[in-house]
Amino acid sequence: MHVAALQTATPTPVPGIGPEAVAAYWPALVRAGWFLAGFIAVVVVGWFVVEPLVGRAINRRNRNNPTLQEALSRYLRLFVVVVAFFVAAGTAGYADFIGDSALVIAAGTLAIGVAGQTVIGSIVSGLVLVVDPEFNVGNYIEWAGGEGTVQSITLRVTRVLTPDGELITVPNTVLTGQEITRPYGRKRQRIVERVGLSYEADLTEALDHLTAVAAEVDGIESEPTPKAYVDEFGSDAVILRAHYWVGDPRRRDVFSLRSAYARALKTRLDDAGITISPASKRELEGRIEVADADEQK
16 A cells, blocks of 8 residues: 655745835835936036037037037937946946847947948047038038039038039038148138130230239228239130129129130220130131032933
8 A cells, every 4th residue: 555645735935014024125226326426417518418419519509500510419328328327327337238139239330330430430520520620611622513502401411502503411521531722711602704805916915814803893802912824825725813802792793803804804805805715726628529510320
């Protein structure tokens, strides 16, 4: 006969609520408190101290560019949150966990970098342009793809108003990856005019006329002094060029001023008997044959 032994299951004791339970969870609570304190501290400093300082610095250089200010605020706050997380994790003693997850973080960073390579490159280029003291809204610039006045600088693109009145969008990587020319300095724009004269013309007198007209036209700066040069000897004419400067090109119609200069120069050279861009002379040689009507039949 087998005697079955009855076993009574002993229930697992449920920890009660008291000093002992609080003591058991106290290290975790302390860590959570340090994490929360570190996170809040970094966010407060970043959002309410760093962001206003950076915003004022950007606003001084780009007063008419709210798009850039809004984008910069958004990206800066996101950066502050990321920094706050890692600072809080280190403060709370979660550095080991972060270190164990370094491979995952590295893989994620690599994936994001490959997927957003163009966008990230444009953003970095935009930050480079923003902090460049020689590149500002209102500057007249020239690059390999065109020229115009900078209207706004965002983190991804720069908007430029061309001399034809077209507003074009240029990726920031284009402007940071090639040479940019500023044909004027310190609120002055240099204008270059070219004119062709006959080889029989008195070049010294013609050069004097080019500079004298620039001094007479209203709107052309007296400093720097207008200059005139012999540019090249063409096949049919001698090419002269005149340099003069316009102050604050953003508020002045450059085309109207160039037109006024051209009209005044044409009148002055005509009065002096100097021919502008004479007609090309060509000698034609050849032979004309007339076929007999009977042969054509």
